[in-house]
Amino acid sequence: MGILEKISEIEKEISRTQKNKATEYHLGLLKAKLAKYRSQLLEPSKKAGEKGEGFDVLKSGDARVALIGFPSVGKSTLLSTLTKTESEAASYEFTTLTCIPGVIDYNGANIQLLDLPGIIEGAAQGKGRGRQVIAVARTADLILMMLDATKKDVHRHLLERELESVGIRLNKKKPNIYFKVKKGGGISFNSTVPLTKIDEKLVQMILHEYKLFNAEVLFREDCTADELIDVICANRVYLPCLYVYNKIDQISIEEVDRIARTPNSVVVSCNMKLNLDYLLETLWEYLSLIRVYTKKPGQPPDFSDGLILRKGVTVEHVCHAIHRTLAQQFKYALVWGTSTKYSPQRVGANHIMHDEDVIQVVKK
Ligand SMILES: Nc1nc2c(ncn2[C@@H]2O[C@H](COP(=O)(O)OP(=O)(O)OP(=O)(O)O)[C@@H](O)[C@H]2O)c(=O)[nH]1
Ligand SMILES: [K+]
Numbered sequence: 001m002g003i004l005e006k007i008s009e010i011e012k013e014i015s016r017t018q019k020n021k022a023t024e025y026h027l028g029l030l031k032a033k034l035a036k037y038r039s040q041l042l043e044p045s046k047k048a049g050e051k052g053e054g055f056d057v058l059k060s061g062d063a064r065v066a067l068i069g070f071p072s073v074g075k076s077t078l079l080s081t082l083t084k085t086e087s088e089a090a091s092y093e094f095t096t097l098t099c100i101p102g103v104i105d106y107n108g109a110n111i112q113l114l115d116l117p118g119i120i121e122g123a124a125q126g127k128g129r130g131r132q133v134i135a136v137a138r139t140a141d142l143i144l145m146m147l148d149a150t151k152k153d154v155h156r157h158l159l160e161r162e163l164e165s166v167g168i169r170l171n172k173k174k175p176n177i178y179f180k181v182k183k184g185g186g187i188s189f190n191s192t193v194p195l196t197k198i199d200e201k202l203v204q205m206i207l208h209e210y211k212l213f214n215a216e217v218l219f220r221e222d223c224t225a226d227e228l229i230d231v232i233c234a235n236r237v238y239l240p241c242l243y244v245y246n247k248i249d250q251i252s253i254e255e256v257d258r259i260a261r262t263p264n265s266v267v268v269s270c271n272m273k274l275n276l277d278y279l280l281e282t283l284w285e286y287l288s289l290i291r292v293y294t295k296k297p298g299q300p301p302d303f304s305d306g307l308i309l310r311k312g313v314t315v316e317h318v319c320h321a322i323h324r325t326l327a328q329q330f331k332y333a334l335v336w337g338t339s340t341k342y343s344p345q346r347v348g349a350n351h352i353m354h355d356e357d358v359i360q361v362v363k364k
């Protein structure tokens with residue numbers, strides 16, 4: 001039996017099996033098996049022509065965004081609208097066949113936007129260019145899942161399932177489980193919170209399925225068996241995903257309103273250039289980018305050339321971004337902006353910066 005058949009057998013068995021206390025272990029084990037076969041499927045294939053010709057685009061700029069969607073939802077139209085790059089758009093499916101990079105210039109940042117071929121159900125198993133597209137998606141900082149607002153949400157669920165099945169986790173946090181493989185000593189199992197979705201026996205069974213007999217497992221939150229499997233597999237990526245519903249020029253205002261209220265969603269019309277400003281604003285938010293401006297003593301801040309950094313960066317990170325030796329000479333910094341109580345405020349290296357803060361570094 002090939003891997004694909006094994007996968008479909010297990011999937012069938014999982015859907016056949018009723019979910020209850022008595023089947024909990026059996027289901028957990030099936031899920032572990034399924035994850036194992038799917039990982040095998042993801043291993044680079046040796047078949048010729050399968051490798052990413054036209055897909056090996058270099059990462060550049062401050063962040064990378066991948067456009068994922070069914071054919072003809074308007075991905076190329078969006079790229080051509082938001083960037084200086086032209087990507088062919090047409091009314092027939094699979095117009096785009098490779099990865100086309102463009103650059104969005106927003107708030108002084110260069111955001112790389114990747115137009116990709118449309119993907120369909122079965123992409124993860126190699127239908128169309130699915131595998132190449134998914135490989136690019138894994139390297140992104142954000143997934144823009146583009147959907148046709150005139151169609152039902154089945155596309156969205158199908159794509160979510162495709163990405164899920166190859167270990168891409170959308171808008172999810174990495175499970176807070178400490179896991180370490182050991183050379184001996186058996187399995188040590190602990191938790192800092194009461195566990196309601198998994199118990200020691202199931203943890204043991206799942207680990208054994210992966211031929212792991214010596215390991216340390218510490219649950220720091222009430223996780224599921226699936227989440228434990230994700231941690232064991234270690235090849236999962238956790239990415240923010242923004243759902244972009246295009247072609248709202250074709251639907252009623254009530255329908256637009258309804259879709260716009262669903263979480264993580266933005267409604268647009270690429271052809272009519274509707275709501276694209278809000279899309280960029282949200283993109284910026286989801287990428288967790290911030291601008292920090294520097295200032296020399298006695299001079300106004302340099303607002304023309306901000307540093308583009310990630311949310312959560314400290315003053316120390318900022319020093320590194322200014323010059324590689326600055327952190328060693330750091331004495332303190334003066335910061336103006338929303339991250340401080342007073343403006344300016346004297347802060348240390350651990351102070352966390354906010355978007356649009358101004359900083360003046362004082363050296364030893
Ligand atoms: N009504 C309407 N049509 C749009 C809009 N945006 C794009 N289209 C049309 O949708 C069709 C497909 O657009 P593309 O940009 O080629 O779509 P794609 O997702 O890149 O398609 P593939 O590369 O084939 O996967 C074209 O005929 C576009 O003119 C929109 O906002 N409203
Ligand atoms: K098209």
Ligand SMILES: [Mg+2]
Binds near residue numbers: 076077
């Ligand atoms: Mg296209």
